[in-house]
Every structure is written in C-alpha cells, then in structure tokens.
Amino acid sequence: MPRMARMTDAAQHLRDLARLRRVRDRIDREYAQPLDVEALARDAGMSAGHLSRQFKLAYGESPYSYLMTRRIERAMALLRCGDLGVTEVCFEVGCSSLGTFSTRFTELVGVPPSVYRREAALATEGMPPCVAKQVSRPIRNREAPAT
Template sequence: MLRARDAMDRAYAEPLDIPTLAAIAYVSEAHFIRTFRATFGETPHRYLQRRRVERAMFLLRITDRPVTEICMAVGFTSLGTFSRTFRAIVGQSPSTFRAQRVVLAAPTCFSMSWSRPSSFGEAVVGD
C-alpha cells in the first residue's frame, strides 16, 4: 500500500488507474481498493484527487498562472471536474481561494500543514 501511495504522491499529475496501482502494490484490484481505504481512510481515487488539489492550492497561492493551466498541470483533464472537486475538498472555488490568499510569515512546512485539506470527510460550515 505504501508503494502505491508513494507512486501517487510522486506522479499525481499523470493518469493513474487502479490496475496500475494494484500492480505496484502486488495485489488484485478489488483487494487494493479495500485495503487502501482501510489503511489510509479514503479510496485511492479520493486520495489522488486530494493530492492534486493540494498541489493546485500551492500553485494558486504562489503563482499567477491561469486556473485552467493549473488544472491541467496537476493532472485534471476537465476544468469543470477540477472546480467541482476543488470546491468539495477546500470549500470554495479555485478563483475565490486565490483571491483570499494571505502571505504567511511561517516556515513553509507549517503553512503547508496548516492549509492542507482534511482527509476525513467534508468540512461542515457552522458546526
């Protein structure tokens, strides 16, 4: 499972499918999905989407590249899917996220950790 997760971390922008990831982990596809979810708390697809969105957040924060270019650079092939996924994970659109960026006076490791989206479900507003 760690080999497959490391492959997703390294090659998040490349097209990765379950058969490829299961082969990296040396297990069947069905077993891979079940075991990955039990081990890491989310499906392989959701993990890969979250990693892509994390990278997009970083690029939106530090560059002025167009949102469409960032969408393609992190591995999404559709701007609509990217925007919908970004909003589901972060709670706001990529453009809104960029407009609200704040320069943090903290080491990068702390700011990245602080701004990382949660992997345990959707954020609930008002709780």
C-alpha cells in the same frame, strides 16, 4: 485457528501493507501523471477491488480519493503563488477536466479555485511556504473536528 495459519495471515498482512505503502508513495510521487486504480493494482500485484478495499482500510480513503487530495493540495500551493491561472493549474496537477477539478477543489477546500486564488494570496502573505501549506491543508468533512 492453528498457530501456523495465524503466522501466515500476519505475514500476508505485512506484505499487503508494504505493497499499499508502495502504491501510496507512487501516488505521492506521480500525482500529476495519468494514474488509475487498475494500473496501480496491476503494478502492486492485486486486483483493483482488493487494492481499493485494503487501501481504504489502511489509509481511510480510496486510492482515487487519495490521489485527488494530493492533486488539490498541489493546486492550492500553485494557486497561492499566483503565477498560473486556474486552467493551467488544473492541467499542471494532472487533472484532465476543469469541471471535475473545480468540483473536487470546492468539495475539499470549501471555495472554488478562482476564489481561493484571490483570497489565499492575502491570507498567507508573509508566511514561509512550508507554514502556508500546513495551515491551508484541505480538511475533508470526515476529518473536521466536531463542533
């Protein structure tokens, strides 16, 4: 491959990484808003398929999966506080279906949100919120250490 073509490919790759970072930052900021891959891709100047493939290569999961993980992490924090019920938390973090929320929560955390709400308050009692967030962060099956 000619040197100029390699430089052009490298420059394009860096531009794509910058766009992917902006998409990830937007998901982090606007997780509670109605976000979909089509809109994220359009705003990034990419097709939805290209965004999904490149995002997964860069971050290890699809944009939708990343969004749901952020929502579940925030839901965990809200449930630990104990001020809101599961349904209220579901809508507060941007989910529109209690069933989907509960299913994804259970997949990521290992227990349903109602059980987590009861048990998490006891498990993290007395911990600063920043520590509680770190020790209770959901671990996907693919991230779990081998036993």
